[in-house]
Amino acid sequence: MAKPILGLDLGGTKIASGLVDPNLGQLSGLGLLTRPTFDPNQDVDVFGSVVAAIRATLATNALSITDIDGIGVCVPSPVDPKTGFLYNPPNLRGWANIPLRDRLQEIFGITIAVDNDANAAAMAEARWGAAKGFSKSVIYVTVSTGIGTGILINGTILHGKNGLAGEGGHVPLDGFGQERCGCGNFGCIEALASGTAMVKLAKKLLQDGARHSPWIQNKIQGNLEQLDMLTIGEAAQQSDPFALEIIDTQGMRLGLWLGGMAALFDPEIIVVGGGCANLGAPLFNAMRQTMIQRTIHPKAAEIPIVLAQLGVASGVLGAASLL
């Protein structure tokens, strides 16, 4: 029997870790462990939290380091996968330019692989999830607070010269518009069609009085601060016209961008994950229609756009799949 691999998903607010059976592509042992990325007692820094998460995963499963085959780590940051060097994670403030792989190897003396989280999730979906059997080219998109992408070409992650390729969320759709992205640029698809962007748009339209939604107003008791993507999703399930309009706008923007991605990469399949993917048919229909209508790709209608399958464990499974 193959030894398990330890997968660790370093996020902006929490670290998830677990053991993965490399043959089955499933969590093994006692499932997912989570802990805060930033230690509330401030006894350790982010690196200390990562080390503690690895030790806790081993201890919880009553294993020692020699019982596992390696550690895969995915990070919310541009990273050089050859060296495991982290550049500038936008959501881990004060933590940049870290030789993460070398520092972990010094401590644990075992094979360590590090890659970007969306790249890792793309690999996991291709190997074990929604894109299983589609080995040629896969585009994975996660739409939640931000937008991340991982692109597989002939079954391997597209890394580019420095490991920095695949930042599809920061392709500008309206570079001369007003919407500023977290990366500092204007009009990135992330700034226009992430969950955050759609909530911002919905708030603006309701605040200005340009639109009304009695269902939403009732749900949030008139307090626009309470409005989030989950509420918009619930409203859409009640066929609320405003919620459906917001989701349609998000889907059209994503579809326009996916049309460009289709023209660039001619993918076999597009997998969409992240919280917003749960908006379901209204989002997927708008994405699909717009992608087909607004691309030069003559066979865009044949590209399946499917929901990601691996859910909350995709980061941990993806991290393990790096080995």
Ligand SMILES: [Zn+2]
């Ligand atoms: Zn950006």
